[in-house]
Amino acid sequence: MTTVLPERGSGGERPGGQEAGALGVADHLAMFDAAIAADERIEPRDWMPDKYRSGLIRQIAQHAHSEIIGMQPEANWITRAPSLRRKAILIAKVQDEAGHGLYLYSAAETLGADRDDLLDKLHTGRQRYSSIFNYPTLTWADVGAVGWLVDGAAITNQVPLCRCSYGPYARAMVRVCKEESFHQRQGYELLLALSRGTPAQHAMAQDAVDRWWWPSLMMFGPPDAESSHSAQSMAWKIKRHSNDELRQRFVDICVPQAEALGLTLPDPDLRWNEERGVHDFGAIDWSEFQEVLRGNGPCNEQRVTQRRTAHENGAWVREAAAAYAAKQAARTAADTTDAGAAHPAGADSTGPEQHTEGGPAV
Amino acid sequence: MTVEQPNTPSPQAGWPLWEVFVRSRRGLSHTHVGSLHAPDAALALRNARDLYTRRSEGVSLWVVPSAQITASSPDEKDPFFEPAGDKPYRHPTFYEVPEGVRNL
Numbered sequence: 001m002t003t004v005l006p007e008r009g010s011g012g013e014r015p016g017g018q019e020a021g022a023l024g025v026a027d028h029l030a031m032f033d034a035a036i037a038a039d040e041r042i043e044p045r046d047w048m049p050d051k052y053r054s055g056l057i058r059q060i061a062q063h064a065h066s067e068i069i070g071m072q073p074e075a076n077w078i079t080r081a082p083s084l085r086r087k088a089i090l091i092a093k094v095q096d097e098a099g100h101g102l103y104l105y106s107a108a109e110t111l112g113a114d115r116d117d118l119l120d121k122l123h124t125g126r127q128r129y130s131s132i133f134n135y136p137t138l139t140w141a142d143v144g145a146v147g148w149l150v151d152g153a154a155i156t157n158q159v160p161l162c163r164c165s166y167g168p169y170a171r172a173m174v175r176v177c178k179e180e181s182f183h184q185r186q187g188y189e190l191l192l193a194l195s196r197g198t199p200a201q202h203a204m205a206q207d208a209v210d211r212w213w214w215p216s217l218m219m220f221g222p223p224d225a226e227s228s229h230s231a232q233s234m235a236w237k238i239k240r241h242s243n244d245e246l247r248q249r250f251v252d253i254c255v256p257q258a259e260a261l262g263l264t265l266p267d268p269d270l271r272w273n274e275e276r277g278v279h280d281f282g283a284i285d286w287s288e289f290q291e292v293l294r295g296n297g298p299c300n301e302q303r304v305t306q307r308r309t310a311h312e313n314g315a316w317v318r319e320a321a322a323a324y325a326a327k328q329a330a331r332t333a334a335d336t337t338d339a340g341a342a343h344p345a346g347a348d349s350t351g352p353e354q355h356t357e358g359g360p361a362v
Numbered sequence: 363m364t365v366e367q368p369n370t371p372s373p374q375a376g377w378p379l380w381e382v383f384v385r386s387r388r389g390l391s392h393t394h395v396g397s398l399h400a401p402d403a404a405l406a407l408r409n410a411r412d413l414y415t416r417r418s419e420g421v422s423l424w425v426v427p428s429a430q431i432t433a434s435s436p437d438e439k440d441p442f443f444e445p446a447g448d449k450p451y452r453h454p455t456f457y458e459v460p461e462g463v464r465n466l
Contacts, residue, residue, distance in 0.1 A: 045433070092416075099413055106397045109379070115399065116376070172396070179417075322376065325402035 041167035044110040064104035065129035134297030141208035147187015149216040160240035220247040379428040384420035
């Protein structure tokens with residue numbers, strides 16, 4: 001997501017820091033504020049306030065972690081998908097989630113974060129992921145409810161992030177949002193098939209929606225009055241809308257979609273408010289949210305353990321790939337030495353297309 | 363102009379970082395789409411295919427070690443780009459064309 005990495009390992013100096021002598025912090029800050037005010041994007045090598053950087057790393061990392069932890073609840077159903085069509089779709093979706101995680105880790109790295117360090121923080125519980133993934137997927141219908149509601153809520157949250165002030169994050173979100181809309185539609189279609197199926201299938205779909213509705217509303221985060229990072233994020237245009245605003249938008253989108261599904265949303269207080277032009281909905285049980293956040297959700301332990309196990313089990317693959325790369329590099333180096341006289345340097349400068357397999361030693 | 367030295371990957375990051383460029387279709391140039399980690403060029407290409415072209419977004423891929431890119435100075439408002447700033451006569455809109463003159 002960036003052309004060039006920020007400096008690393010140069011005594012903790014940050015990108016842009018080299019010029020601190022020529023321009024003072026106040027000048028840099030003024031330029032940064034002007035760029036934000038003009039709705040310009042901040043790019044990796046620009047000067048930025050420390051809190052802008054650290055806040056973004058925290059947010060992007062948490063987002064990346066959510067994507068890769070989010071693979072688990074659905075991967076749970078790949079082997080039990082009811083048809084080859086559904087299985088192929090589900091595999092593609094889970095693969096997409098892995099891809100989204102990688103886009104986002106890549107964006108976090110442009111801020112100077114280290115990918116291994118971020119993964120380590122996830123594995124040791126020092127960084128969080130979205131608490132929605134601490135709920136279990138009990139039936140096949142849950143795959144549908146996750147697609148429709150969880151991915152739907154994610155899209156509502158993420159579409160404004162495509163205009164986030166930090167360039168690499170915004171660009172990653174554009175890709176993510178394009179791909180998420182398939183996720184949401186496949187979930188909706190799946191639920192529709194169940195809803196129109198046998199009474200047992202219909203009941204299964206309704207049960208899944210009943211369980212996922214409230215946790216999905218919690219995905220937008222605490223009410224505005226209690227949201228700790230919101231004000232600064234809005235000022236820096238990392239966030240464009242408040243938690244409550246997005247939550248309301250999501251509810252209004254979902255109500256007619258639920259009707260079309262022939263399913264109900266589990267909220268007796270949910271009704272159209274003519275005066276406000278939006279739906280009123282019931283109070284959210286934030287104590288549940290806090291409990292899950294504290295690590296007491298149904299699957300917190302399981303998710304992190306499985307993530308850690310997968311990482312450890314993949315160690316030999318990473319080692320083998322590194323060993324193979326080292327061997328190939330050594331061979332190429334040896335060949336180059338042998339053939340040095342026959343192929344003078346420059347004779348092979350035919351552009352990157354020519355250097356695919358094997359390529360020059362790098 | 364401050365020439366940035368290529369970055370060396372941090373020791374704890376096992377694999378080097380690669381920048382990925384995709385030609386989305388014939389007739390267009392390769393465009394930067396993002397980055398990834400891979401131990402060598404061959405795997406970087408395969409990973410790039412799986413990560414950035416899952417929906418046939420490309421007909422050709424380039425991967426370039428991030429450390430090999432030389433960039434202009436960090437600040438994009440740098441004097442490095444100043445020489446072009448005071449030469450508006452390089453643009454056709456600089457010139458006045460009399461009313462009624464066409465195909466110019």
